[in-house]
Amino acid sequence: MLTVDNLVVRYGAVTAVRDLSLKVGRGELVALLGPNGAGKSSTINALTGLVTPASGRIVLDGQDISRVRTEDRIRAGLTSTPEGRHIFANLTVGENLRLGAATRRDPKGVRQDIERFLALFPVLSERYGQAAGTLSGGEQQMLAIARSLMSRPKLLLLDEPSLGLAPKIVVQIFDFIGELKAEGLTLLVVEQNAKQALRFADRVYVVSAGTLRHSGPPAGLADEHGLFNLYIGG
Amino acid sequence: MDYALQQLLNALAFGAEYSLVALGLAVVFSIMGLVNFAHGEIIGVSAYSVFLAAALGLTSPIVAVLLAVAAAALAAIAFERVAFRPVRYAPTTTGLLTAFGVSIVVQNLFMLLISPKPQSVSILNGLNQMWFFGPFAVSSLQVMELVVSGLTILALVLFLNRSTLGLAIRAASRDFATVRLMGIRANRVIATAFAISGALAGIAAVFIIARRGSVSPDLGFSLVLKAFVACVIGGFGSLAGAAAGGMLLGFIEVGLLVALPQEYGGFKDALTYVIIVALLVYRPEGLLGQRVELGDKEI
Numbered sequence: 001m002l003t004v005d006n007l008v009v010r011y012g013a014v015t016a017v018r019d020l021s022l023k024v025g026r027g028e029l030v031a032l033l034g035p036n037g038a039g040k041s042s043t044i045n046a047l048t049g050l051v052t053p054a055s056g057r058i059v060l061d062g063q064d065i066s067r068v069r070t071e072d073r074i075r076a077g078l079t080s081t082p083e084g085r086h087i088f089a090n091l092t093v094g095e096n097l098r099l100g101a102a103t104r105r106d107p108k109g110v111r112q113d114i115e116r117f118l119a120l121f122p123v124l125s126e127r128y129g130q131a132a133g134t135l136s137g138g139e140q141q142m143l144a145i146a147r148s149l150m151s152r153p154k155l156l157l158l159d160e161p162s163l164g165l166a167p168k169i170v171v172q173i174f175d176f177i178g179e180l181k182a183e184g185l186t187l188l189v190v191e192q193n194a195k196q197a198l199r200f201a202d203r204v205y206v207v208s209a210g211t212l213r214h215s216g217p218p219a220g221l222a223d224e225h226g227l228f229n230l231y232i233g234g
Numbered sequence: 235m236d237y238a239l240q241q242l243l244n245a246l247a248f249g250a251e252y253s254l255v256a257l258g259l260a261v262v263f264s265i266m267g268l269v270n271f272a273h274g275e276i277i278g279v280s281a282y283s284v285f286l287a288a289a290l291g292l293t294s295p296i297v298a299v300l301l302a303v304a305a306a307a308l309a310a311i312a313f314e315r316v317a318f319r320p321v322r323y324a325p326t327t328t329g330l331l332t333a334f335g336v337s338i339v340v341q342n343l344f345m346l347l348i349s350p351k352p353q354s355v356s357i358l359n360g361l362n363q364m365w366f367f368g369p370f371a372v373s374s375l376q377v378m379e380l381v382v383s384g385l386t387i388l389a390l391v392l393f394l395n396r397s398t399l400g401l402a403i404r405a406a407s408r409d410f411a412t413v414r415l416m417g418i419r420a421n422r423v424i425a426t427a428f429a430i431s432g433a434l435a436g437i438a439a440v441f442i443i444a445r446r447g448s449v450s451p452d453l454g455f456s457l458v459l460k461a462f463v464a465c466v467i468g469g470f471g472s473l474a475g476a477a478a479g480g481m482l483l484g485f486i487e488v489g490l491l492v493a494l495p496q497e498y499g500g501f502k503d504a505l506t507y508v509i510i511v512a513l514l515v516y517r518p519e520g521l522l523g524q525r526v527e528l529g530d531k532e533i
């Protein structure tokens with residue numbers, strides 16, 4: 001589904017991502033773990049095209065999208081739920097969902113999808129006409145993920161879905177991510193919270209200081225306590 | 235009674251015109267962070283298009299009105315494409331200086347290609363008549379200004395709340411990167427915002443031509459300064475604020491004209507700004523402005 005070869009992201013003299021290569025297979029949930037500042041968000045932003053990589057190749061479904069604009073990558077089936085949720089606070093819950101489906105031309109399908117998410121997250125239904133900025137953090141995260149799904153992506157990138165949320169809510173969010181995987185969606189999840197990310201992950205990459213340190217099945221990672229503590233902690 | 239009604243209508247008509255132009259500035263500023271001081275030249279292009287069409291034999295006022303709005307919208311889109319797009323990601327001051335540059339270039343084009351002197355345009359004079367409602371005589375132009383501005387603002391509100399592009403413009407005013415993550419083309423959102431801004435300027439141009447019966451190279455510039463003030467009063471970037479600020483400015487100006495004795499009329503502008511400064515001391519963010527919140531990590 002997604003192949004990244006030798007990705008390099010630089011901000012001026014600072015190199016945020018060095019020579020990172022990874023693969024996400026169809027239907028897989030791949031976790032990208034690492035401490036704060038490891039280059040995880042830079043990787044995601046390079047994948048969506050919001051940041052232009054210094055070098056490297058990004059291939060989605062056999063199509064090289066390295067030079068494709070962000071808008072067209074979304075249309076090609078890749079979507080990201082950004083770190084910090086970035087819901088449109090001044091728009092209502094319903095308007096947020098509608099904008100998520102901006103690339104679709106089937107109003108009926110869009111309406112059905114909105115109803116599906118409202119049934120799935122009753123709290124969004126209760127607050128459908130309210131400004132999204134009034135939602136709690138966990139509700140905003142659910143809205144952000146639902147909004148991403150409105151475009152019916154092939155591949156969903158989730159950047160730190162647990163950020164700033166209470167542990168109980170984090171478990172709920174990851175339960176939902178597990179359901180998405182069970183439905184057949186392909187996911188790349190970036191996390192600091194390794195424990196939750198490992199619940200459903202098929203494979204794990206560990207980055208620190210912009211460099212890939214480890215890749216493999218989650219079981220192997222949990223065993224290697226040295227690696228775990230060194231790069232992730234907890 | 236007649237006098238009071240006349241002054242009220244004056245205030246509403248001035249306010250409506252300021253609101254239209256201020257909204258044009260605010261739509262662009264809210265998503266681009268660009269104070270488009272070339273907005274006055276969009277009004278200018280609109281007015282000169284009508285002047286040229288009339289000189290070439292156009293006689294229909296309706297066609298002239300449509301032409302004014304279309305020319306302004308196209309001019310705004312062209313300014314964006316040619317001048318503002320290359321500096322879109324540059325610092326704000328670069329955009330501001332670019333806007334001044336465009337303003338100077340276009341004003342000079344009017345002077346060189348047409349004339350530095352005002353040129354008479356009579357095609358829209360028919361809009362400016364006296365209407366009699368029982369004992370009251372009112373200016374048809376002022377009534378139309380008020381009604382058309384009201385309808386235009388209503389249409390804008392509907393567009394911004396109902397259409398996907400409208401929602402995208404509202405969303406982009408806070409978080410453009412995430413709008414792009416929805417697959418919505420940035421260029422399209424920005425071009426639409428400029429087109430709206432231009433169309434609003436074109437409507438204002440129609441009223442200016444009808445009132446003055448002439449066009450001159452600098453006809454939009456002072457109005458844009460007023461509109462800028464209206465945006466500051468309302469809170470820069472807030473569309474509702476721009477409309478409210480424009481209306482308030484109209485009322486302050488006409489109110490001062492009425493309140494001041496004839497021989498102190500020259501103090502009108504100075505006192506207007508004193509009132510605005512006092513207002514801003516108490517509400518630095520403007521009437522409806524908000525302090526922009528930045529997340530912990532903006533993309």
